[in-house]
Amino acid sequence: MASQTVADYLLARLREWGVDKVFAFPGDGINGVLAAFGKAGNEPKFIQARHEEMSAFEAVGYAKFSGKVGVCMATSGPGAIHLLNGLYDAKLDHVPVVAIVGQTARSAMGGSYQQEVDLLSLFKDVASDYVQMVTVPEQLPNVLDRALRIALAKRAPTAVIIPSDVQELEYTPPTHAFKMVPSSLGIRWPDIQPDDEAIRGAAELLNQGSKVAMLIGQGARGAAAEVREVAELLGAGVAKALLGKDSLPDDLPYVTGSIGLLGTRPSYEMMRDCDTLLTIGSSFPYTQFMPEDGQARGVQIDIDPGMIGLRYPYEFNIVADSAAALRALIPHLERKADRSWRADLESKITRWWETMHAEAMVEANPINPMRLFSELSDRLPEDAIITADSGSSANWYARQLKFHGQIRGSLSGNLATMGPGVPYAIGAKFAHPERPVIAFAGDGAMQMNGMAELITIHRYWSEWADPRLIVAVLHNDDLNQVTWEMRAMGGVPSFRESQDLPDVDYASFASSLGLQGINVDSPDELGGAWEKALAADRPTVLDVRTDPDIPPIPPHATFEQALNSAKAVMKGDDSAWGFIKEGIKTKAQEFLPQRND
Structure with a gap:
């Protein structure tokens, strides 16, 4: 019988901690661990994203919606670097995530070797509560146990770095000797009572x-x-x-x-x-x-x-x-x-919801983005999980969706990074495969990484007890939130070279993968599209043509912000008339008498 390697022990210890999912992407810096996954029958389950940043986001989404620690893994050098944005998302939103990363062999360290990066320094800030490199087998139990405990206790990311040659060493436990550090499993949380x-x-x-x-x-x-x-x-x-x-x-x-x-x-x-x-x-x-x-x-x-x-x-x-x-x-x-x-x-609250409905029903060219959210709000399953990307979709998520029952929802709160909407949804499905999950993403976020993660959804969706994962794309060919920030905060017109997006058929891309793709070009189609997606036997992409001129400005926008938008118009914003017209129509709903039909 072959001896147990450090990598074998790593996976066994994760299983003992109850970790059953690892969100990861392979690379030769973790070859030893990949071999261990094969010997262990893929337990815990290796979930392959399309990019290491997405692995980290998926681990964050899994942790947010499961209440458990999320674990992500990447190779040395570029793989480890790619994890950082997702780990900062975990740090700023206080989410327990453990990153396990490879490193070049110990014999090559300090030799300017290929993919050699000072990972302890790299992770020093993002994993400031605990980051450690395992250099001998006897270290592993203590380092891994502490990384898991501290992540859970501090609700923060931690990192464990394992050089590639160490992964393949025979595992030997710490002994009862000087400068050996034994370890143990588990943690019992205190009931913290107030003074x-x-x-x-x-x-x-x-x-x-x-x-x-x-x-x-x-x-x-x-x-x-x-x-x-x-x-x-x-x-x-x-x-x-x-x-x-x-x-x-x-x-x-x-x-x-x-x-x-x-x-x-x-x-x-x-x-x-x-x-x-x-x-x-x-x-x-x-x-x-x-x-x-x-x-x-x-x-x-x-x-x-x-x-x-x-x-x-x-x-x-x-x-x-x-x-x-x-x-x-x-x-x-x-x-x-x-x-x-x-x-x-x-x-005031009753009046507010009446106003939100009225604003969602304002005519636009072609679809008012608020109506996309409003039409779902009345149809939300009581056990749905909602994710939203950063950008204008976060505005409508915050204001238009009326949560009820056991609905869960999250987004990148404090980092407000682009890109987590779809990978969060994937993490949520692995946390709760029996619940429907809905992700809202702007077309900028979809082009950044959401389209690639549709491939991940295609790979795994048949394993989920409830196959419904709906990605609703706000398709307006504009990086809309920044466009509005330029107008409202800076008083400058939109710079089209930075703000225009290439036009992509997201529904066709989804269909090419065997997912359901639905193009929505008219507001009257929205209700039926949501009902079709919520009744589907597979994941769905709703490609919704939304109007970029609907302003995501707060209802309590200041005079200065309004003045800055006016200045942007006078400076020659290409969409000047469109956003003046839509802004007036939308804002007017706050002052018109409302009634519930």
């Missing part, structure tokens, strides 16, 4: 407020029942940071929706007018959308002491699990008798 005195003080502060606003993020996802109870007692409205969109359903009458640049008017006005702020599981960074200093008294609850006390001068900064802290808080809260603040918020 009693802080809870009582926070309750007193919240009881004194008459206009309470709550802000929740992804850290409140496991505390939805407690958030509801606190909101009901305090008569509060609840705004959601972008990564917390799925932490509480949008069909609750007091949920004001997203906050910030991609946020809603009710969230903006609630923060503008509140006298008390309770933030739960969120590190929302845009302080200009928070209450003014001195306007509101504040309480923050977060499990991460490194993220506590940020963004606003809170009086009580409570480190605890969100659900545990709220359960401790609830007995001390007094139900507010005056419900006028809540009633006013609920009225």
Whole structure:
């Protein structure tokens, strides 16, 4: 019987940790590990992306939607470099991912050898919580176990570097000897309880407020029942940071929706007018959308002491699990008798959703992108998982989709990188193969890497219990978000050489792979297209011709932004008349009387 190699032990240890998926791309720097996959019967399962960056994004998507650690793997040199963007996405969104990367043989290190890169330095920032190179077999258990534990504990990326020759060495465990480091499997998480005195003080502060606003993020996802109870007692409205969109359903009458640049008017006005702020599981960074200093008294609850006390001068900064802290808080809260603040918020929220529907129905040339999202919103399966790419699609994801039931959703929140929409969806399908997954991507993101990952979908979709993975492409031949940022933020016309995209038939490309491709050229076709995709027996690409002149400007856009857009027109923007016309028609919906048909 052949002896166990370091690579064999690596995969065995991953299996013992419960890791059953590795998102990866091969290369000779990990040949030893690839051979081990073959001997192990592909357990854990090697999932081949088209590019290492996509492997990292898929691991992030898998971790976001499974609650488990995501594992990605790449070869030395260029493969390792390609992982970085996805790992930074994990770092900024606080997602546990472990990167396992190859390295040139130890004998070649320092010799300017082919594909030799100083990987410890390369990963020093992105995997700052833990990055280590295994140089002898006895190191491996400790290094791998620590990488997994730290990734889970810190909700951060970590990295394990294994030179190619070390992978092929016979595995020998650490001995009971000086300078050997034994290791062990598993981790038991503590129940982090809040400080009693802080809870009582926070309750007193919240009881004194008459206009309470709550802000929740992804850290409140496991505390939805407690958030509801606190909101009901305090008569509060609840705004959601972008990564917390799925932490509480949008069909609750007091949920004001997203906050910030991609946020809603009710969230903006609630923060503008509140006298008390309770933030739960969120590190929302845009302080200009928070209450003014001195306007509101504040309480923050977060499990991460490194993220506590940020963004606003809170009086009580409570480190605890969100659900545990709220359960401790609830007995001390007094139900507010005056419900006028809540009633006013609920009225504004009702009006907001009416306005969103009206804006989605504004005629465009040919299709209003908001209508693409609005038509899905009423048809969303209760167990759907939604991903969105960065760009204008993130605006409509934040504002137009009304989450209900057990719907999950995410995007690249803090890095806001282009490209993760489709690979996130692939990661989600491997996390939940029994659930339908829908990805929204602009045509820029599709051309950057989404089209290539359709090949990955083609390769694996028949393994999923529910074959529905829908990629909706906002096809407008324009890098639309940057186009609008140039107009609104810089007051300059769109530079067509940088903003125009080549015209591609995304549906035909999908059909060529054996997927379902649907071209949508008219707004009246949208409802039927969604229903066909949601009933399909295979993944679908919806190639939707959207109007680039529909403005993704926040509903609370400043006068300065409007003035800058006007300046862009005067400087000769090619689409000047189109975006003036569509902007006026869209914005007018906020001021016209609405009704539910």
